[in-house]
Amino acid sequence: MLSWPKSAVTSSITNQTPPANRMLERALANWTAWVTRHAHAVLTLVLITTLGAGWVAVTRFEMNSDTSQLVRQDTDWKRVHTAFLDTFPQYDRNTFIVVSGEQPGRVSRAARQLTTNIREHTDIFQSVYSPAANTFVDTYALLYLDPEALNDRLSRLADAQPFLTAIAEDNTLRSALQLVIDALESDEPLPAGFVQITSALTIAAEKALAGSEKPVSWYNELFQGEEGKTFYQVIFVRGRPDFGEDLPTARIIDTLHSIISELDDPLREDVNIRLTGQVPLEHEEIVSALDSAEFAGALALMILIGVLVWGVRSARIIAATYLSMLVGLTWTAAFAMLTVGQFNTISIIFLVMFIGLGVDFAVHLCLKYQEVRAGTDKISALVETGWKLGPTIALCGLTSAIGFLSFVPTEYIGLAEMGIISGGGMAIAVLVSLTLIPAFFTVVSDPRGPVDLPFADLMTNMAADHSRATAYVTLALAAVLAAIASQASFDYSTLSLKDPESDAMTTLRELQDEDIITDYALTYMAPDLEAAARTRDQLIGLAEVSEVRVPRDYLPEHQEENLAILEDASYFLESIFDPVEINEDFPDPAFLKLLGRLEANLGEAIRHQADAGLEASMQSLKTSISALRAADEPTRNQFTSLIVPPLKAEIDWLGNALFPEALTLEDLPDEMMERLISEDGRAVVSITPAEDVLPVEAMRRFTEAVISVVPEVTGRPVLDLGIGDIVIKAFMTAIGLSVVSIFIVLMLTLHNLVDSILVFIPLAMTALLTLAVSVLIDLPLNMANVVVIPLIFGLGVDNGIHIVKRFHQCADVNELVHCSTPKAVFLSNLTTLGTFCALSFSTHQGIYSIGVLLTVALTALMFLTLVSLPALLVTFSPSRGSTRADVKSGS
């Protein structure tokens, strides 16, 4: 078990005041003494400041999650993209409302209804593009079909011709019922469309009997052949810019959600309505980041309590550390709003990290005070703690800040902002702990005395007993890790931070799988239609390109063939649309009589029916008819109104759709044209990749191939690659900066090259190990977790400095591993580890991956600093007072 070295305590009693030549120490001693003299005033001031900071942090809170703004993009591809969005703003900041279901008619109907409702909110939405709501789509739907499919569909319509004519010619059900009776009474075989009629009648009858108001769709009954297929309608909505709100996208999303939930339509339950697109994806990301930060924060606070109770066992110390952490947290949040002005989805997590990092200084101070207090009076102990530990704490604050600040000079604004917030946060943590801890213990009674840490010394013994072996194993391990780490990859997808299971993400994937949107298409803005056509001819020859669409491709592909097919169809379908109208009353007694005849005929037909399917459908119609005869007149009227008016409406639609005129570009609806050709005639060319471009090499191949033909191309591949490359460059810069700065700090504090290198080995190994783990658990680097590697150097170096300094003060390695420093290092690492671990329970992928990698990194750091570093020092450090032989003999 670890015990507190008495030598450390006695030595601190011997020099209670700092030497006159140490400026920093003297300043710290004076500061602490001043704080203890004005403890009450200081505490009151801290309280007031904290309340003020809390007010600032809450009232000014702002969140920015526009991932495109997280990276400074002063590049050509960004200018091309901006020029494209300036010309075609329709493609910017969209929300897709995805209506899906198995019955195309219902999907369209729900989409149309939604469009109408959304258009009412002109204060929130500036444009709504809904193909379903445009009569163009209805009128020309058949022209866009594949000729084979069109031909089949027309043959099915031929099946339905008698029934449709019976509906069209009569305002009652008399003709339709008579048609069924005629067919049953005739000695001819039953026509192909017979089952359609009986099933439509059965469905309507069942609905009428059940009191349902859902109309029958003949079109759905007829084209149910495409079973299991899901139909989609997408509504494209653009909100008005809405600045000055905490969550900029919330108003759009909330309004859409309430419109969807208020959609009052009997067919509502048959369709699925979801949101995706840039705005919902961003909104979900912010909400998920905030939720994650909130949850991880709460978890971190609990873990912290656990660690402190386990390691410290003093209510007063726990209260002091907690208080100092909460004050620091509030100040940092206010600092963030006053300097950066907003959080982004990555910087928000510093608030959680602060719980673990900010508490370290307080823990160190409290433990030291606890140690020193044993030999002296309260005020002297506080002052001594202040000046003896203050410089180390300031140094730790500085090195941690370096890790965070390393992204500040890069183009990666998102992490630069986090750097500023964190750098400030570390300074605040240093200031708050050096102020609040002495003030706190001045006014409250002393903490309980130090306890042994229930800490197995197996780990430390390894360093002591097998230092040489441990040292070489460490170096060998480093080589293996380096080999694995070289496989580390970067996830270029700008969507990689989003929760893959969220609604917006699953919907987006579904739309891509169904080929409804092609997120990875490249877009080129040709100067005019002729240039667009030329570009298409150039691009279509590329092996990397599968399809190139120019505006003309939005006309029906098989227009001439389909027009001929439809012309032929008019020969046999025309009778549906100009029937010999029957305008006779159909009073209920006549209705009942006809139903009776139908039931009798069905009974007769069932007895002679050989086909089991036909028999079943006749049987269910017979059952419904019999129930209708027994029901009241309103039910029978409802039966009529569930069939006749909706089917007449569908027949009207069919009458338009069957006989379209040839389409030209000018006939395309304005809202569609505006998305294809700009006012000054520029034309959109959309280029689809031939292979799956999720692997970054494939994405690069595709993009470069297209760029070699048309340099001014934009689209997600260009943006993903461009942003990714900038992030990787920023990542390299940040690593370089943090390594160099940390090394300078090491040289300045240790005054020894070998020691500095030795401290560096566990840090480099931790970085390699973290990268290696990212390879092994398939958690590639992404836009968020690249912060981890530079951070390792900033956060890990403190431990190294502690150990090296102590190593040179201690007589031998046994004393080193058993003195108070490893305990403090261990405990403060544990609090940090706990909070970082809490982050790995996040739904936000960026925060989650930072949590996981930092947990791995901190665990490795702890192990390597406590085991490998002492071993390395014993084996390689020349500046030690005693010889290696002494260490081995334990003298």
Add this chain to the structure above:
Amino acid sequence: MKRTNIFSIVIWLILAPQAVADPEPTEVVNAFHDALIRAMQASSYEERLAIVTPAIDACFQVHTISRISLGRHWNTLSEDQQDSFRSQVAQLIASTYSSRFNNYNGQVFDITGVKDLKRQRRRVESVLTTRSKTVSLDYRLQWSGGEWRIYDIVANGVSDLSLKRSGYTALFKSGGFDAVMAEISRDIFDNQSDTAS
């Protein structure tokens, strides 16, 4: 496009007086009705067939009926196949009318109206009155080769051409051209034997 329209109007103005002299679609329907009345009065299926067959040849546009009832499959046929399908359809129509209109009992055909359809097509509405009921017969004719010819008869709202299209395309899909030809042969045979008994 505008120019062509003006041009075609001029052409129409020149040709209009001659168009009046053209045969009316009602004449074709009347001729067919006369043939049916005569057939009903005949004593045997063979006699009826001898009356109806030339009437079908003269009044019906069998080519259109054949082409449309096969849909896209028509274009997959060789010329020989198209020819044999056409003659098979002509025989089927003749045999159908010969077998159905087999008993004269004072039936009367009345033409009740003529309406224009698009693209040089017209409909002639008529009613067949028998002792027990009336049947609405809606003839659809197209202007072809200087005369009106029937391509569809919609009886009580049921289009004969739709029935053919619906049945033959389904058969073609499952059994190919041979299945369709076999089915038509069977129907012709059935028509013959129905009245033979």
